[in-house]
Amino acid sequence: MHRLEKSFYSKTSMYSFLVLLVLFLSMWVATDQFLHIDMALLGYAISSAIFAVGLTIRMSFWLYRTATNRVASRSMKNLFTKERLKWSAKAVLITLVDNIILQKFIFKRGLYRGIQHLMISWGCLISFAITFGLTFGWMRFDLIDPETYQIVVFNIPTMKMAAHGLFAEIVYNGLNIGAIMVLIGASMALWRRISSYDVKVTQRFEFDILPLLILLSVTVTGLILTVLYTFFDGWMHHYMSLVHQVTVVIMLVYFPFGKLFHVPVRPLAAAVPMSYQEVVKVDTKTCKCCRQPYSNDDQIADVQAILQAQNFDLRLADGTQLSDYCTGCRRRMRALKQMNMEAPKGNPYGPVDTNNGIHLSGFSKKRSEEFYGIDIEQDYKGEKDSEPVSR
Amino acid sequence: MNKIMYLEFERCIGCRACQAACRECGDHDAKERNYVEYVDFTESRQTFPMLCMQCKDPACARVCPANAIQITEEGVVLSAMEEKCIGCRNCTFGCPFGIPKFDFEKNKMYKCDMCYDRTREGISPMCASVCPSDAIRFIDFDEMQELRRRRTQMNLIEGKKPQEGNKWDYVPEFFGVYTDSNQ
Ligand code: SF4
Ligand code: SF4
Numbered sequence: 001m002h003r004l005e006k007s008f009y010s011k012t013s014m015y016s017f018l019v020l021l022v023l024f025l026s027m028w029v030a031t032d033q034f035l036h037i038d039m040a041l042l043g044y045a046i047s048s049a050i051f052a053v054g055l056t057i058r059m060s061f062w063l064y065r066t067a068t069n070r071v072a073s074r075s076m077k078n079l080f081t082k083e084r085l086k087w088s089a090k091a092v093l094i095t096l097v098d099n100i101i102l103q104k105f106i107f108k109r110g111l112y113r114g115i116q117h118l119m120i121s122w123g124c125l126i127s128f129a130i131t132f133g134l135t136f137g138w139m140r141f142d143l144i145d146p147e148t149y150q151i152v153v154f155n156i157p158t159m160k161m162a163a164h165g166l167f168a169e170i171v172y173n174g175l176n177i178g179a180i181m182v183l184i185g186a187s188m189a190l191w192r193r194i195s196s197y198d199v200k201v202t203q204r205f206e207f208d209i210l211p212l213l214i215l216l217s218v219t220v221t222g223l224i225l226t227v228l229y230t231f232f233d234g235w236m237h238h239y240m241s242l243v244h245q246v247t248v249v250i251m252l253v254y255f256p257f258g259k260l261f262h263v264p265v266r267p268l269a270a271a272v273p274m275s276y277q278e279v280v281k282v283d284t285k286t287c288k289c290c291r292q293p294y295s296n297d298d299q300i301a302d303v304q305a306i307l308q309a310q311n312f313d314l315r316l317a318d319g320t321q322l323s324d325y326c327t328g329c330r331r332r333m334r335a336l337k338q339m340n341m342e343a344p345k346g347n348p349y350g351p352v353d354t355n356n357g358i359h360l361s362g363f364s365k366k367r368s369e370e371f372y373g374i375d376i377e378q379d380y381k382g383e384k385d386s387e388p389v390s391r
Numbered sequence: 392m393n394k395i396m397y398l399e400f401e402r403c404i405g406c407r408a409c410q411a412a413c414r415e416c417g418d419h420d421a422k423e424r425n426y427v428e429y430v431d432f433t434e435s436r437q438t439f440p441m442l443c444m445q446c447k448d449p450a451c452a453r454v455c456p457a458n459a460i461q462i463t464e465e466g467v468v469l470s471a472m473e474e475k476c477i478g479c480r481n482c483t484f485g486c487p488f489g490i491p492k493f494d495f496e497k498n499k500m501y502k503c504d505m506c507y508d509r510t511r512e513g514i515s516p517m518c519a520s521v522c523p524s525d526a527i528r529f530i531d532f533d534e535m536q537e538l539r540r541r542r543t544q545m546n547l548i549e550g551k552k553p554q555e556g557n558k559w560d561y562v563p564e565f566f567g568v569y570t571d572s573n574q
Pocket of ligand 2: 454455458460478482483
């Protein structure tokens with residue numbers, strides 16, 4: 001692999017090349033050595049190739065990030081560990097169904113948003129599948145007799161269908177169905193972006209609204225195209241198909257670089273139940289200070305490794321790291337540190353004396369020295385100084 | 392504009408008005424993002440407020456595998472972008488101060504954004520605008536310097552001369568320099 005890598009400018013360019021190669025070969029096979037290629041779709045094919053390269057570049061850079069790399073590689077390792085296989089498979093399945101297919105968490109954010117997102121995502125998935133299937137020639141319809149079509153997938157003849165059957169209608173209208181779904185979803189989203197004050201707090205036009213406009217222009221021109229040749233005998237059809245093609249090209253080229261890039265990020269969500277979920281309860285990390293379990297050993301190890309790789313030094317004097325403490329204790333440590341009350345009497349893990357001599361707090365009573373874990377005898381002999389010790 | 396969030400922990404009286412105000416802020420979805428906690432409940436009823444530091448180089452963003460935490464041009468570290476956050480909570484554990492909160496239902500992280508819609512326009516954040524004891528303030532850079540200086544003087548008058556080892560006793564915390572420009 002290393003040798004291969006050396007023959008390219010960079011890892012990313014190698015991956016891009018490989019992706020293009022695979023695409024080209026798949027076209028070669030699927031179209032029976034370019035015998036059945038649909039030249040009308042050439043523009044789409046080229047922009048789809050750009051889309052694939054863009055996606056590869058963005059995915060590569062995303063995976064090189066220290067944090068992503070760490071989490072993704074741990075998940076990969078867990079996925080192929082025998083003992084964890086059952087749990088991992090379950091985790092992937094749950095994420096796939098709940099998170100990606102049904103998108104339950106978005107419905108929890110609101111029914112409106114759930115419907116809106118489900119419409120957009122499934123509409124896009126259907127349309128993308130059909131578009132790529134047809135442009136790369138992965139799928140085609142052969143007329144075997146005047147009444148029957150055969151669906152050919154990767155040059156392998158599969159099922160037959162009646163040319164005017166119900167199933168055929170659904171297949172022909174797949175793109176229209178997808179387009180209508182996206183149209184509904186994207187309009188709902190656009191309305192929300194315009195009318196809700198809450199989303200305006202952090203909303204940016206070029207990031208949040210532009211992708212909606214692009215999606216809408218693709219669907220609207222596509223639907224107009226359908227209307228033109230079903231009801232108007234293909235009037236202006238030629239110009240409209242050009243306009244539609246332009247919008248699709250813009251969308252495909254935009255996809256890897258804008259908001260829509262969250263789609264390929266999502267599958268990483270499987271890493272959470274797979275590697276970090278506390279439900280497994282194999283090894284639960286307890287706070288160094290209050291002894292309460294607050295996380296998972298693997299996760300804290302990852303966090304610490306990621307921080308260290310990026311030169312964050314969050315170590316304390318006693319060698320522990322801030323992430324070894326639960327969040328509550330961490331907040332308290334910060335406040336106490338700022339007030340220089342963290343360990344006024346010696347033991348940093350002992351109780352806090354809120355009476356620091358500068359600010360008398362209302363309820364604090366004077367306590368005996370040993371309450372704070374200080375050995376008076378030793379101090380007296382001068383063998384141990386009772387200077388504040390920080391952890 | 393060059394405003395600063397100025398915290399004086401020991402001024403906190405534990406009324407939790409800041410938390411109530413936080414729940415009302417735009418886009419906060421009726422959930423508070425700040426903390427009011429006891430220093431040591433078994434010792435006294437002293438509380439302290441806690442907010443995000445809006446770090447220059449935020450550990451939370453660095454440990455996020457989804458690259459979901461964005462920093463605005465003013466330097467405010469925003470809550471996770473909802474479409475990207477995968478809900479791993481690395482940010483909560485990576486943050487040195489334990490700030491980011493997590494909504495398990497909606498699968499998204501949310502954290503103090505200094506009421507971005509308000510501070511962007513130079514309006515004080517919700518918590519600072521309601522704090523009755525001035526434990527949380529949103530003030531000018533100069534005012535902050537003045538307060539710190541006065542605090543040191545007070546201690547000197549009281550006969551508490553800061554030494555190398557304890558000079559930080561005499562300086563209250565400040566953070567969240569809102570912008571770098573036109574100091
Ligand atoms: S959440 Fe924590 S790490 Fe992130 S900016 Fe705030 S204080 Fe810094
Ligand atoms: S919980 Fe979300 S914002 Fe926090 S680290 Fe994970 S993906 Fe990033």
